[in-house]
Amino acid sequence: YRNEGRMGVCPLLLLLCVALRASAQDHVPITGPSNITAKPTDPPTAPFLNHTATPAPPPTAPPTTLPPAPVPPTTVATTPAPSTPTVPAGAAEDPQPTDSSAAGRGLPVPPPPPPDPTDAPQFKRYKQAGSHSNSFRLTNGRSDDTELQSVPLLARSPSTNRKYPPLPVDKLEEEMNRRMADDNKLFREEFNALPVCPIQASCDAASKEENKEKNRYVNILPYDHSRVHLSSLEGVPDSDFINASFINGYQEKNKFIAAQGPKEETVNDYWRMIWEQNTATIVMVTNLKERKECKCAQYWPDQGCWTYGNIRVSVEDTMVLVDYTIRKFCIQQVGDVSGKKPQRLITQFHFTSWPDFGVPFTPIGMLKFLKKVKACNPQYAGPIVVHCSAGVGRTGTFIVIDAMLDMMIAERKVDVFGFVTRIRAQRSQMVQTDMQYVFIFQALLEHYLYGDTELEVTSLESHLTKLYAPSPGAGCSGLEAEFKKLTSIKIQNDKMRTGNLPVNMKKNRVLQIIPYEFNRVIIPVKRGEENTDYVNASFIDGYRQKDAYMASQGPLQHTIEDFWRMIWEWRSCSIVMLTELEERGQEKCAQYWPSDGVVVYGDISIEIKREEESESYTVRDLLVTNNRENKARAVRQFHFHGWPEVGIPTDGKGMINIIAAVQKQQQQSGNHPITVHCSAGAGRTGTFCALSTVLERVKAEGILDVFQTVKSLRLQRPHMVQTLEQYEFCYKVVQEYIDAFSDYANFK
Numbered sequence: 001y002r003n004e005g006r007m008g009v010c011p012l013l014l015l016l017c018v019a020l021r022a023s024a025q026d027h028v029p030i031t032g033p034s035n036i037t038a039k040p041t042d043p044p045t046a047p048f049l050n051h052t053a054t055p056a057p058p059p060t061a062p063p064t065t066l067p068p069a070p071v072p073p074t075t076v077a078t079t080p081a082p083s084t085p086t087v088p089a090g091a092a093e094d095p096q097p098t099d100s101s102a103a104g105r106g107l108p109v110p111p112p113p114p115p116d117p118t119d120a121p122q123f124k125r126y127k128q129a130g131s132h133s134n135s136f137r138l139t140n141g142r143s144d145d146t147e148l149q150s151v152p153l154l155a156r157s158p159s160t161n162r163k164y165p166p167l168p169v170d171k172l173e174e175e176m177n178r179r180m181a182d183d184n185k186l187f188r189e190e191f192n193a194l195p196v197c198p199i200q201a202s203c204d205a206a207s208k209e210e211n212k213e214k215n216r217y218v219n220i221l222p223y224d225h226s227r228v229h230l231s232s233l234e235g236v237p238d239s240d241f242i243n244a245s246f247i248n249g250y251q252e253k254n255k256f257i258a259a260q261g262p263k264e265e266t267v268n269d270y271w272r273m274i275w276e277q278n279t280a281t282i283v284m285v286t287n288l289k290e291r292k293e294c295k296c297a298q299y300w301p302d303q304g305c306w307t308y309g310n311i312r313v314s315v316e317d318t319m320v321l322v323d324y325t326i327r328k329f330c331i332q333q334v335g336d337v338s339g340k341k342p343q344r345l346i347t348q349f350h351f352t353s354w355p356d357f358g359v360p361f362t363p364i365g366m367l368k369f370l371k372k373v374k375a376c377n378p379q380y381a382g383p384i385v386v387h388c389s390a391g392v393g394r395t396g397t398f399i400v401i402d403a404m405l406d407m408m409i410a411e412r413k414v415d416v417f418g419f420v421t422r423i424r425a426q427r428s429q430m431v432q433t434d435m436q437y438v439f440i441f442q443a444l445l446e447h448y449l450y451g452d453t454e455l456e457v458t459s460l461e462s463h464l465t466k467l468y469a470p471s472p473g474a475g476c477s478g479l480e481a482e483f484k485k486l487t488s489i490k491i492q493n494d495k496m497r498t499g500n501l502p503v504n505m506k507k508n509r510v511l512q513i514i515p516y517e518f519n520r521v522i523i524p525v526k527r528g529e530e531n532t533d534y535v536n537a538s539f540i541d542g543y544r545q546k547d548a549y550m551a552s553q554g555p556l557q558h559t560i561e562d563f564w565r566m567i568w569e570w571r572s573c574s575i576v577m578l579t580e581l582e583e584r585g586q587e588k589c590a591q592y593w594p595s596d597g598v599v600v601y602g603d604i605s606i607e608i609k610r611e612e613e614s615e616s617y618t619v620r621d622l623l624v625t626n627n628r629e630n631k632a633r634a635v636r637q638f639h640f641h642g643w644p645e646v647g648i649p650t651d652g653k654g655m656i657n658i659i660a661a662v663q664k665q666q667q668q669s670g671n672h673p674i675t676v677h678c679s680a681g682a683g684r685t686g687t688f689c690a691l692s693t694v695l696e697r698v699k700a701e702g703i704l705d706v707f708q709t710v711k712s713l714r715l716q717r718p719h720m721v722q723t724l725e726q727y728e729f730c731y732k733v734v735q736e737y738i739d740a741f742s743d744y745a746n747f748k
Contacts, residue, residue, distance in 0.1 A: 164190055164193070164416075164417035164418070165415075166411075166413045166414065166415035166418065167413060167414050167415070167416075168412060168413045169408055169412050169413060169414065169444075169448050170412075172414070172441075172444060172445050172448055173445055173448075173449065176441055176442075176445055179441075180438070184434070184438060187434060187437065187438050187441075188434050190417060190437070191433075191434040191437040192434075193417075194417065194420055194421060194424070194431075195421060195424060196424070196428070196429070197424065197425075197428055198421050198422075198424050198425045199425045201223040201224070201225060201425070202223065202224045202225075203221040203222065203223055203224060204224055205222075205224055205227060205238070205240075205241050206221035206222055206224075206227070206241065206243065207221065208238055208241075210237055210238040210241075211238055211241045213265065214241060214242070214243060214263070214265070214266050214269070215243050215260070216243065216260045216261065216263055216389065216390060217260070217390050219428075220243070220260065220390045220391065220392055220428065220429065221243070221428070222243055222244060222245040222427060223245065223426065223427065223428070226245045226246050226247075226426040226427065227241070227242075227244065227245055227246075228242055228244040228245065228246060228257055228259075228273055228277070230242055230269060230272050230273060230276060231272070231276060239269075241269075242259070242266065242269045242270065242272075242273055243259065243260040243266075243391065244257050244258065244259035244260070244273060244385075244391070245257065245258050245259075245391075245426055245427035246383065246426065247386075247399055247423050247426050247427060247430075248422070248423065248426065249399075249402065249403050249406065250402075250403040250404070250406035250407050250410070250419075251406070251410075254383055255383060255384065256383055256384050256385075256386050256399050257273070257277065257279070257383045257384070257385045257386070258386055258387070258391050258392070258395045258396070258399065258426075258427050258430070259273075259385055259386070259387040259391045259395075260387060260389065260390055260391040261284075261286055261295055261296025261297070261387050261388060261389045261390075261391070262296060262297050262299045262387075263297055264297045266297075267297055267299045267308050268308045268309030268311075269309075270299055270308075271299070271308045271309060271311040271313065271331070272309060272310075272311065273385070274311075274331070274346065274385065275311055275331065275333065275344075277382040277383055277385075278381060278382035279346070279381065279382045279383060279384065279385050280344070280345070280346060280347065280377060280378050280381035280382070281346070281347050281348075281349070281373060281376055281377040281381065281384045281385070282346060282347070282348040282349070282384075282385045282386075282387075283348075283349050283351070283373055283384060283385065283386040283387070283398060284296070284348060284349065284350040284351065284387060284388075285351050285354055285386065285387070285388040285394040285395060285397075285398055286354065286387070286388040286389045286394065287352060287354075290356045291356050295388070295389035296387070296388075296389055300313055300315065300327065300329060300348070301313065301314070301315055302315070303315055307334055310333055310334050310335055311331055311332070311333060311334070312331065312332050312333075312334050313329050313330075313331050314329065314330045314331075315327060315328075315329060316328040316329060316330050316345070319700075320544055320545075321543065321544055322353070322365070322541050322542060322543060322544055322545055322546060322548075323351065323352065323353040323365035323366075323368065323369060324349055324350055324351045324352055324353070324365070324369050324372075325349075325350045325352055326347065326348070326349055326350075326372070327347070327348040327350065328345060328346070328347055328348075329345070329346040329347075329348065330343050330344070330345060330346075331343070331344050331346055332344070347376050347377075349369060349372060349373050349376070351365075351366070351369050351398075353365050353546075354388075354394055358435055359397075359435045359436060359438075359439040360439070361518070361715070362446075362712065362715055363439065363442050363443035363446045364446065364708055364711070364712055366398075366401065366443055367401075367443055367446060367447060368454075368708075370398070370401060370402060370405070371452070371454075373402075374402070386398055386399060390429075390432075391427070392427060392428065392429040392430050392431075392432050393429070393431065393432035393433060393436055394436070395430070396420070396423065396427075396429075396430030396431040396432065396436070397431055397436045397439060397440060399423065399430070400416060400419055400420060400423070400430075400431060400440050401440055401443045401444070403419055404416060404419065404440065404444055405444070405447060407419075408444065408447070408448065414444055416437070416440055416441065416444075420437075449485075450485065450707070450708070450711070453705050453706075453707040453708055454703055454704070454705045454708075455703065455704050455705065456702060456703060457698055457702050457703070457704060457738050458702075460704065460731075460734065460735055460738060461735065464731060464735065466478055467479040467482065467731070479724070479727070479728060479731075480724060482707055482727075483724045483727045485707075486707070486710055486711055486714060486721075486727070489711065489714055489715070491718045491719075492516065495516045495517050495518065496514040496515065496516060496517065497517050498515075498517060498520060498533075498534050499514035499515055499520070499534065499536065500514060501531065501534075503531045504531065504534045506558075507534060507535070507536060507556070507558075507559050507562070508536050508553070509536065509553045509554065509556055509679065509680055509681075510553070510679075510680040510682075512718065512719065513536075513553065513680045513681060513682045513717075513718055513719055514536065514718070515536060515537060515538040515717060516538065516716070516717065516718075519538050519539045519540075519547075519716055519717075520534075520537070520538055520539075521535055521537040521538065521539060521550050521552075521566055521570065522534075523535055523562060523565045523566050523569050524565070524569060526602075532562075534562075535552070535559065535562045535563065535565075535566050536552065536553045536559075536681065537550050537551060537552035537553070537566060537675075537681065538550070538551050538552075538681075538716055538717040539673070539716075540676075540689050540713065540716050540717065540720075541712070541716065542689075542692070542693055542696070543692075543693045543696040543697050543700070544696070545671065547673055548671075548673060548674065548693075549673060549674050549675075549676050549689050549692075550566065550570065550572060550673045550674070550675045550676070551676055551677070551681050551682075551685045551686070551689060551716075551717050551720070552566070552675060552676070552677040552681050552685075553677060553679065553680055553681035554577075554579055554588055554589025554590070554677050554678060554679045554680075554681070555589060555590050555592050555677075556590055557590040559590075560590055560592045560601050561601040561602040561604070563592055564592065564601050564602075564604045564606065564624065565602070565604065566675075567624065567635060567675060568604060568624065568626055568633075570672065570673050571633070571670075571672040571673075572635070572672055572673050572674065572675045573633065573634065573635055573636065573665070573666075573669035573670065573672055574635070574636055574638070574662055574665050574666060574669065574674045574675065575635060575636070575637040575638065575674075575675045575676075575677075576637075576638050576640065576658070576662060576674060576675065576676045576677070576688060577589070577637060577638065577639045577640065577677060577678075578640050578643055578676070578677070578678040578684040578685060578688060579643070579677075579678040579679045579684065580641070580645075583645040583679075584645050584646075588678075588679035589677070589678075589679055592606075593606055593608060593620060593622055593637065594606060594607065594608050595608070596608060600627075603626055603627050603628040603629075604624060604625065604626055604627070605624075605625045605627060606622050606623070606624055606625075607622065607623040607625070608620060608621070608622055609621045609622065609623055609634075614657075615654065615657070616640065616641060616642040616653075616654030616657060616658065617638050617639055617640045617641060617642070617654070617657075617658050617661075618637075618638075618639040618641065619636060619637070619638060619639075619661075620636070620637040620639065621634065621635075621636055622634070622635045622636070622637060623635075634669075636665050636669075638658055638661060638662055638665075640654065640655075640658050642654035642655070643678075643684055647725060648725050648726060648728075648729045649729070651736065652729070652732060652733030652736040652737065653736070655688070655691060655733055656695070656733065656736070656737055659688070659691060659692050659695060662674060662692070663692075663696075676688050676689060680719075681717070682717065682718065682719040682720050682722050683719065683720075683721065683722030683723060683726055684726070685720070686710070686713050686714075686717070686719070686720030686721040686722065686726070687721050687726045687729060687730060689713055689720070690706070690709050690710050690713055690720070690721055690730050691730055691733055691734070693709050694706055694709050694730065694734055695733075695734065695737055698734065698737065698738070704734055706727075706730050706731055706734065710727065710730070
């Protein structure tokens with residue numbers, strides 16, 4: 001009887017098993033868009049030094065579709081090594097497969113990149129700049145791809161029915177506004193719908209005991225089917241392993257290698273990979289240390305040469321800019337008795353403006369950086385190596401922006417969700433936080449709305465002709481249409497908290513021009529007095545370094561002491577004054593220096609040592625003494641007299657001369673912030689900062705971008721370059737500088 005009862009239950013269990021299996025089949029893993037091989041076959045040769053490359057024959061037409069990747073049959077089931085930290089996962093939900101892949105369609109190939117501008121003779125060594133940066137946060141978003149190192153990978157959750165198809169570019173702004181509503185609710189839902197691991201893949205090689213110490217994080221391991229294979233070293237078991245994965249581009253198979261930041265014990269392997277894969281370009285999207293944690297071992301010498309394993313690396317050139325540094329390396333295999341081993345030129349693009357927390361404040365710097373990378377990488381070189389610390393978060397963000405810009409050009413649409421899904425089938429957790437996901441969309445929208453506004457200096461004259469012509473459909477000139485785009489940028493009044501405090505309102509000369517919280521200049525609180533850290537001034541980035549300027553209003557009589565406390569605290573040795581004390585019968589700036597002798601403001605005394613008139617400006621040498629600290633410093637003021645009470649200067653000669661004089665003073669006194677002020681600290685101040693930045697780039701690269709320079713200034717302080725006249729003046733001064741370049745050799 002008991003046996004009969006058991007026999008009666010079996011059919012029920014069988015039916016239950018069948019039902020569960022059918023349910024599981026509703027979640028079929030998403031396959032990748034192309035075959036993933038261990039290593040490209042016969043990779044092309046990287047560029048040699050001292051060798052003129054023979055033009056390659058025309059490439060064969062690319063396939064119209066990318067074949068699907070084979071799905072490995074096994075799943076990874078390894079126990080993490082306790083000695084290695086863990087990177088947090090960025091996704092929480094696993095959606096059903098979406099038919100958003102563009103891989104099944106024939107897609108046009110984007111045009112080849114222009115020649116590398118960094119080969120210009122102006123490419124020289126420069127002093128390294130600081131790397132202070134701004135960031136913004138999304139609610140509930142993790143701030144960094146490696147911040148919470150003990151968070152384990154999230155389990156796959158049930159699928160949802162939500163689909164995220166490709167998005168036409170003309171709907172991009174509308175969709176972004178919709179998804180960012182309600183604290184980015186829809187963006188977070190979309191990001192959480194990304195599959196953590198779209199395919200069943202093994203990580204057997206990475207999980208071997210011999211290789212565990214080569215992994216920076218225990219849960220960021222390369223899949224076996226897409227990992228980069230090194231050539232095996234004789235007598236060294238498992239020496240073919242490195243934590244790096246091949247990643248497809250928009251259409252190009254294995255366009256990138258996504259790698260973790262090298263550890264001290266894997267630097268030799270890293271250079272072996274660069275050599276064996278014939279890589280010519282390295283993209284680094286992390287700083288060596290962040291929050292006092294080592295994110296990446298320094299795998300290059302500061303100067304001279306160093307040998308890593310059997311690869312000798314020498315530094316040929318370094319160029320430091322505000323958002324990134326470009327280094328050129330010469331590499332060569334050692335141990336060749338014949339001395340016939342070729343040398344190769346490697347260019348490293350090191351993006352230094354990714355903040356410790358979150359994402360960059362604006363995508364402008366990243367888009368410039370990406371354009372430079374695209375222009376530099378030779379078509380005949382091997383994969384571009386991209387790395388951050390773990391090789392997934394920032395690395396994935398860079399790769400997705402690159403691919404989606406190509407897709408935008410080719411198809412007039414973007415498929416961020418689909419592309420992230422596909423590259424996660426090649427390396428887990430690519431694009432790791434919701435903030436990084438939104439940043440991708442911000443970069444794409446920035447490019448769509450404003451395009452590429454960089455110009456070669458040789459094309460400025462013809463460009464100005466177009467700007468003065470009527471803009472199609474705008475009812476105004478191209479210049480006016482360009483400036484309207486700038487004035488349409490929303491001023492973020494909610495980001496001016498300190499300047500709008502009742503106790504500080506009287507310290508503002510113009511109530512519409514108040515510094516943003518993220519970059520306001522903070523001065524020390526006076527002993528025993530609250531709310532004394534405010535001054536109406538903003539840090540402004542320059543061409544080569546962060547916080548190159550302090551854009552300030554002209555001091556009021558009761559804020560002169562704060563003005564000098566700011567000068568002292570931030571060690572500013574150069575002051576640029578762009579207004580008279582009084583214009584049109586109104587005070588524009590209180591006199592904050594003595595006409596003769598000494599004047600005292602609080603703990604600081606100012607003594608005038610010398611006053612010298614030039615054609616368009618006055619130079620005053622001041623001795624500034626902090627009586628409490630019993631220390632003194634020399635400060636030079638450049639008082640520009642060439643700006644009329646109404647309008648703009650009649651020509652650019654005076655402005656060019658004062659910029660040259662200030663730059664010369666900075667070279668002698670050290671690159672501390674330059675204090676720039678007019679009356680409100682926006683119109684003329686912004687024009688000076690814009691011209692100083694643009695002209696410095698013109699002489700270094702032969703490239704200018706007035707629009708993006710002014711746009712960046714306006715994101716840092718309201719109303720910078722305040723009028724259309726001032727905006728046009730920027731273009732005119734640059735053209736005048738180019739026309740008379742030989743007359744301003746002292747500017748170099």
